Amino acid sequence: MDTIINNVYGTWRAEKNWKTPTFVDKVEGVYMYDENGDKYIDFSSQLMCSNLGHGNKALIDGIKKQAEKAAYIAPGFADETKATATEALLKIVPEGLENFFYSTSGTEANEAAVKAARLFFEDEGKFKIISRYHSYHGATTTSVTLTGDPRRWWAERVKNTVPGIRHAPDPYCYRCPFDKEYPDCDVQCARYYKYMIEEEGNVAGILFEPIVGTNGKIVPPDEYYPILREICDEHDVLMIDDEVMAGGYRTGKPFAIDHWDVKPDMMTMAKGITGAYTPLGATATTQEIRDYFEENVFCHGHTYAGHPLCLSGVAPAIKEYEKLFNTNKPQEVAEYLKERLYELGENHISVGDVRGKGHFWGLELVKNRETKEPFDVKSDKFRKTLMTDKVAAEAMKNGVYVVNWYDHLAITPPLTITKEEVDDAIEALDEALEISDKKAEKTDTPVSKSSDGIIH
Ligand SMILES: Cc1ncc(COP(=O)(O)O)c(C=O)c1O
Structure with a gap:
């Protein structure tokens, strides 16, 4: 000790x-x-x-089997776990999300999402990302700048943050930042994004926790995400859904955004997608984003991107969730x-x-x-x-x-x-x-x- x-x-x-x-x-x-x-x-x-x-025996057996078969394979190769994990995820992610980048944490999943969004809009010079005050998105430079909680303040004190990130007011009905009450508020917290996007200019994405995790377990009113989707569509801004904590069936559905039937352009996952039996982060994107990277360089990666042991937790975990919910x-x-x-x-x-x-x-x-x-x-x-x-x-x-x-x-x-x-x-x-x-x-x-x- x-x-x-x-x-x-x-x-x-x-x-x-x-x-x-x-x-x-x-x-x-x-x-x-x-x-x-x-x-x-x-x-x-x-x-x-x-x-x-x-x-959980199914998970332990799945990981053991993979360890015996191949504990590590470099990201440039294809292997069976990459296929089985991807097939399992494709069955549960919202329609339209079709491509995955694998890493080893939620932090890395968000770093990848933001870099991909900025690269996607490179020609237009759109690079700003709007997140929220009541949020946590990770520990490294970009993801901690996205974060709204005091961990960002500490990073800012030592200038360990990145430019181009803004924070929006929260859908926090118990302490409404606009001092209004639902439904008379007309969901001002969602509509305010329009004002922010138009005033800021150069906004590439809006990144949010669908139900806020560490910073409050805050559930927005039902109209919130449909309004946000509409605003993103009108302004050609990517909707980036951070499901690292609220995903993985935690709220009763594979992902928390499923409660509102809204389709994001990107989704980040970690934690529950393997039940934490293996450390995995995943960044999912639409085909449109993937198409952009057919010719343009997806200039990102890790030694452990697509690590077979990490991926070996996905398929058994999803199977176990389905069994449990049945x-x-x-x-x-x-x-x-x-x-x-x-x-x-x-x-x-x-x-x-x-x-x-x-x-x-x-x-x-x-x-x-x-x-x-x-x-x-x-x-x-x-x-x-x-x-x-x-x-x-x-x-x-x-x-x-x-x-x-x-x-x-x-x-x-x-x-x-x-x-x-x-x-x-x-x-x-x-x-x-x-x-x-x-x-x-x-x-x-x-x-x-x-x-x-x-x-x-
Ligand atoms: C919503 C959210 N995003 C990102 C992260 C960062 O994930 P990790 O700790 O795996 O890097 C967390 C961690 O709690 C989180 O709750």
Whole structure:
């Protein structure tokens, strides 16, 4: 353990804050176990990626088989995993997405998407990309510039960002940036892109998380993506859908954009497409974009682009998702999870808003439900111990691992979780939320449930 603490970097933290990480000794189903044999429910699927739980035999066998056959083949060659992974993905991506570039992370998938979009519009000189404030798109220079959360601020401080990226207001109905209410707002947050594109000029793409992940589990109103599609079409701007976290069946459909039946021009994927059994990133494009690169150089690549071991996770994972959804169990548990989370929110005065879809939920904590005064704000991240840190630490003590951001808890369990396991996790959270309740003010305002834009 000492070698880990002293010789390995913990991520996104001052290293002094990584002195006592839990040592994970074993993982199985929705559980992880530490070196003392203590058991924790993985209520966040590690980093919202172990969507099929731990120890899935079909996946392990598929990866083993590939390791024995060929652990590595250079990107310039064709091989069977490239074909089987691509065939499996073609069956689930929205119609019109037909070509894939493979990498090893969500970050790389987004870097590739942005470079491809800029190359595609090179002759017209269109290079700007609009993303959103409540977003995370990755850790390297372009993807962290796309990011709206404080990780970009840190990158900006050391000038480690790229030009040409702008941020748009979010479809965040619980705290509308336009101070309006749905539906009277006429979905201003979507319409504002038109203004941005026309005022900015040279916009090549709009990149977004269809349901915001790390930065809030924010679900836009139903009109949002159809409006965005229309604006992109009118202005010849590419619609780039970052499904790294919300994809991989997490919201009950292969990809979150499927809830609105809108077809993006590019899609980026990672995490859930292999259930995190192998590290894979994928950037999908339309045939029109691929056609452009028939003559023009797609000047991009990695040693591990199309790594057979990474790709070997795709086909078995998709098969496992289909099998699982055919039992109807994840659909039933998702409904049950929603009800239990609403109930949890109703019972705790420090829960301001409960929102999400499928197995993708957030509990936003507030000091006061009526004023929506938060415990902590964006600029507090990385600077102090947050209320959500305290609640998550207490949940861990109670045997439940839950990821937290500065304003909310991420309730994103594996899709294999049962109702009984949900009950156990909710019981632990129920206790943990006493910590924030003690610091919250009692009001008559009920908990908000903003999953469809409407504050119920
Ligand atoms: C929406 C989104 N895009 C991109 C990324 C970056 O993916 P990775 O951490 O695999 O580089 C993440 C990671 O959480 C994400 O949630």
